[in-house]
Amino acid sequence: MAQERWAQLLEHGRLHGRRDDPFEDAATGRTPFDADYGRIAFSSAFRRLQDKTQVFPLAKSDFTRTRLTHTLEVANVGRGLGKAFGKHLRALGHLPVHLSPDDLGTVVSVACLAHDLGNPPFGHSGEAAIQEWAARHQGLLSAHLSSAEYTDVARFEGNAQSFRIMARLWDRERPGGGRLTLAAYGALLKYPQSSSHPRDRSDCARKKFNYVQADADLAEMVRAALGLTLHQPGHFARHPLVYLMEAADDICYRVVDLEDACDARLITKRRLCELLRPMLPPRFRGQSLDDMERLDVSALRAQVIGELIRAVMAVVHAHLDELREGAFPHALIDAVQHTEPDLYAAFEALGTEAKTRVYTDERVLQVEYAGFKVIGGLLDELLGALPPDLQAGEHLSNSGEKLLKMLPRKYLKVRPDPTFCRLVDTAAPADAARLLTPYERVLTITDYVSGMTDSYALDLYRVLTGVRVP
Known part of the structure; x- marks a missing residue:
């Protein structure tokens, strides 16, 4: 019975696509999960992460992590966790016979590769900038959008945009977008609810949301196929x-983040060693700070990550049944506080240090503030080209017409309907805009801006505001 349940949870059929059988290609050994990994790694959305902020926006140092390098590191750790999880299922006799532990490692790494694709320029401050823009235009937006549709924008969420990219925007003219395996989409839905559901900070799955109203049907397809418990519609x-x-x-x-902060001289190497020492394996903890300072930071970081993975897997082993049904209410790393409180306290100390010494650094804040101006300014300009209240026969301003002509036509293809997409391709820009509902126009604006890299957003803002002429 357990094998059957896990076989459903690890379904390799594709969203709006066919199921690949046999599971493994006889000639290459390639599985549908391997194909998922390749689809993301070769995608333009993934490449754009190389110029998106992790912590330090528009960093000059090639040592400093971007969203791309962060994502690759997360995928590596995720693969290890998934493989260890698969080995545990196999030892219990729960792993479906056609799967190996490596397959679970691949599914988790695929979700890790995709988890930040929806982040707008300038990191979390970019999310806040879109939310602030929606609040500033609440009167106009609320007059033409439903309450739930307005909430999608007012609470703009990078996690929801990641799912939207993978399931809707990847290939706009076909249902299912990137058509990953259902298991990969399941592993990506970190907050499986829509924007209209209340947030609950005490439940790791309810802190945010993972899909907008336009993509609710896709999320429901994933849920139903994987047999995930429906608590209430949209949740x-x-x-x-x-x-x-x-x-x-x-x-x-x-x-x-603290390793980057050390390189940026926001904290000393000695301070970093002091913070990492309580999380090192016992054989390292007895070293003096002087001896630790002589080691390469990467060696210490690797040991710390290894200890945290070990502690997380201990939680997994103790709560497997709750995890299988999605009923475990805590993030795994937070549950470590109950099993290894000293390790967890040291882990939390890293976060406290980052909040007080890194995220509040003047260099970070200056660029984040500039990001607010850039993103807000771009959204304002695009609102003039795609106003939600655009009526049939109504003319746009001259500036709005020019900007609409600059907008790549693919962004207007918001419905996976070949007939609709042909109309968008052949219509004049303003007529193409009128084919969209008010909600679709607003989503087009946020899709376009959130998909930009930091540098492109800054350059386009300078051009549109007349600061720089191309």
């Missing part, structure tokens, strides 16, 4: 592999 249980993707992200950003 369902987590997939078990989400917990591993989340843990990989939590471990990586907490540890490596």
Whole structure:
């Protein structure tokens, strides 16, 4: 019975696509999960992460992590967690016979590769900038959008945009977008609810949301196919592999943000060693800080990550049934506080140090503030080209017409309907805009801006505001 349940949770059929059988290609050994990995790694959305902020926006140093390098590190840790999880299932006799532990490692790493694709320029401050823009235009937007549709924008969420890219925007003219395996989408839905559901900080799955109203049908297809418990419409249980993707992200950003901060001279190497020492394996903890300072930071970081992975997997072993049904209410790393409180306290100290010494640094804040101006300015300009209240026969301003002509036509293809997409291709820009509903126009604006890299957003803002002439 357990094998059957896990076989459903690890379904390799594709969203709006066919199921690949046999599971493994006889000639290459390639599985559908391997194909998922390749689809993301070769995608333009993934490449754009190389110029998106992790912590330090528009950093000059090639040592400093971007979203791309962060994502690759998360995927590596996620693969290890997934493989260890698969070995545990196999030891219990729960792993479906056609799967190996490596397959679970691949599914988790695929979700890790995709988890930040929806982040707008300038990191989390970019999310806040879009939310602030929606609040500033609440009167106009609320007059033409439903309450739930307005909430999608007012609470703009990078996690929801990641799912939107993978399931809707990847190939706009076909249902299912990137058409990954259902297991991969399940492992990506970190907050399996829509924007209209209340947030609950005490439940790891309810802190945010993972899909907008326009993509609710896609999320429901994933839920139903994987057999995830429906709590109420638009609100369902987590997939078990989400917990591993989340843990990989939590471990990586907490540890490596401070490594970058050390390189940026926001904290000393000695201070970093002091913070990492309580999380090192026992054989390292007895070393003096002087001896630790002589070691390469990467060696210390690797040992710390290894210890955190070990602690997380101990939680997994103790709560497997709850994880299988998506009923475990905590992030795995937070549950470590109950099993290894000293290790967890040291992990939390990393976060406290980052909040007080890194995220508040003047260099970071200056660029983040500039990011607010850039993103808000771009959204304002695009609102003039795609106003939600555009009526049939109504003319746009001259500036709005020019900007609409600059907008890549693919962004207007918001419905996976070949007939609709042909109309968009052949219509004049303003007529193409009128084919969209008010909600679709607003999503087009946020899709376009959130997909930009930091540098492109800054350059386009300078051009549109007349600061620089191309």
